[in-house]
Amino acid sequence: MSMNVPKLLIAGAVALTAGVATAQPLPVPIPLPTPPPDGTPPPTDGTPPPTDGTTPTDAPPPVDQPPPPVDQPPPLGAPPPIESITEVPASEPPPPPIDLPELLLAPSGAMLPAGVIYSRSGVDTSGGLSSDMRFGLGDVAEFGVAVTDLIRGREASGLTPRRLAPFYTATFRMGLAEDRLFRHQPALALGFRKSFEYEADNHRARIAELHLAASGHVGTRTTVHLNGSFWDASVETGDEGAVLLHDQGLGRQFRVGGGVAVRAVEDADILIDYAWMPEFCFTCSAPNRTRLRPILSWGVRYDLASWAQLQSGVRVPDIGDANLLDAQIFGQLTLINRSIERVVDRQRRR
Amino acid sequence: MRSALYLSLAVSLGGPGAIRVAHADDQAPAPLRQRRATAAEIFAGPFRSPRLFAMPVADVVGAYQLSLSGDASLLQEPGILTAAGVAAIGFGDVAQIEYRHTSAVGIGDIEAPIPAVGVQLQAPFRERPWVPAVAIAFRLGVPRRETIADQPVDESVTDLYLVTRLRLRGPLTGVTLHTGARVSSAKIVRPGLDAAGTAKRLMVLPTFGLDLAASDSARAIAEIGLAPQFRFDPAVDAAPQVDYGLLGRVGVRWAALPAVVLDASIGYQLEVARGQPADGLESFVQWDIRVGGEVFVPWGAIACRLTGGFCESRE
DSSP states (O other), X not given: OTTHHHHHHHHHHHHHHXXXXXXXXXXXXXXXXXXXXXXXXXOTTSOXXXXXXXXXXXXXXXXXXXXOOOSOOOOTTOOOOHHHHHTSOOOOXXXXXXXXXXXXXXXXXXOOOTTOEEEEEEEETTSOEEEEEEEEETXXXXXXXXXXXXXXXXXXXXXXXXXXXXXXXEEEEEEEOTTSSSTTOOEEEEEEEEEOOEEETTEEEEEEEEEEEEEEEETTTEEEEEEEEEEEEXXXXXXXXXXXXXXXXXXXXXXXXXXXXEEXXXXXXXXXXXXXXXXXXXTSOGGGSEEEEEEEEEEEEEEEETTEXXXXXXXXXXXXXXOOTTOEEEEEEEEEEOHHHHXXXXXXXX | OHHHHHHHHHHHHTSXXXXXXXXXXXXXXXXXXXXXXXXXXXXXXXXBOSBSSSSBOSOOOOBTOEEEEEEEEEEEETTEEEEXXXXXXXXXXXXXXXXXXXXXXXXXXXXXXXXXXXXXXXXXXXXXXXXXXXXXXXXXXOOEEEEETTEEEEEEEEEEEEEEEEEOOGGGTTEEEEEEEEEEEEEEEXXXXXXXXXXXXXXXXXXXXXXXXXXXXXXXXXXXXXXXXXXXXXXXXXXXXXXXXXXXEEEEEEEEETTEEEEEEEEEEEEOSSOOTTOSTTOGGGOEEEEEEEEEEOHHHHHHHHHSTTOOTTO
């Protein structure tokens, strides 16, 4: 058996090589130009050198030579005309890079192109796990589902908040690309995010957010993002009725956020963003049952490849209280799949 | 909701002219029913969708075609996947027979799907500028049982729709208006009880839709309309009631391929009669996100290609 292995390897290598070789086009004999007797260098376009000492541009057209044969079938086994080889269409140019639909936490005005699948998964030093997956619809909308670890709740006002996870959400956004309506028009996105019901320890909670986000390029390296969000939440404990955030008035629902992205080097961005998240207090009075808390994040996004990015930075969930002790260091991996986009584009071009 | 409509309009104004896939022109050719047609030619369309999201439009599925569509939401009712679907088969470019889950507002303040079968007829007039297309749709409701506080109730809705479609022209090319009225007979019955356990109501419910070309393959769509709403709370009143509810959706339909359309939307429902004070536009937790799709099957062209039947006579 051990004797057969090298033979099999050799036979396999020969067969593989033969297969690869037969898949290649046959070599085309290219006639080498004959150097002129006067020692001048031959022309590079393959035309025979003149013999009367004139330059090719000065040469009169030949009149006594018979015309070259035309329309003669090539002999059997001859290689195809070289034109048919060189007419192979050039490979498609790579698609333009994608403006992502979110910074670190804050939504951006950019929309995923049609058919693009985007996913972002992250982990932080507090043990939180998050994931977000979205799908671009027709260049004007996107749908996604996510699980977030940023929503927190506390039993009473004096207690330390704890993470409510996993908190599942779904997102639908529709919007306009930058410069679509007029020059310098920022990219605009109207997004709606709503959670599935979270239930634990006799508590039930849901959140919803409606945001309008705008993103615009300033210069060649900087992108500015701004958003306004309306939040809503429903909290139930035991058999008591739901306490709703929208009963507390618009002032408790509306918040402004945003951020900046600067392309610091060829393949990395520096990001800063300011976002909001609800925090629950299950036994507090109704006006304090749900509070919106600001989160400040900063970090770096590094382009690993056209389909992968790595993000890392610092997140301060209690920036409203100037509490830096509970800051988290996070890492996120963003993957972009454009297979469906390519298939759709190919089908559409047919 | 208002800002969503504004953005939809902006999306449309920024887009190119009319697109051909999701709602093709009436004079557009049908999929090839020829023996030598390739699969690409068969599925190249164009195909016409008979609906926006929930609202029927003055179009029917083309002849020798089948439309399978559906949508689903995990958010509408916590922990439960609510889904609705339509299967429609076209006849002669003027009619279709369909089986669907129609929309109504259930007792639990949710948009409850109720099974129904129906027929939709499109007026066979040639399309002219500024003259709306007209269609009429009849949906026969099938009773659906719901249990509220251990009390079973049977709900059914039978609808007669009259819908029109007007394609705007000039600077508003790409914008299509849909209007209609839904004459709805809604009934809720508590089995085993006499007339006191039954509520029945005939309602006239206006509907309105806007359909905008947002890109060469996507349309932004908004629809709003009244719908019957069933109310029954045995702790408050033993008699069930039928009332008015408002349903609205804003979203996008994207023809990824001519025969495959994906859609996603956000929806809102608002009680307009004896509604709870807490329910208002700012009550986002009552909104939901729905994702759906529609697949067109040109069965006539496929049968022609495979068996030689149903081919076009001019071949």
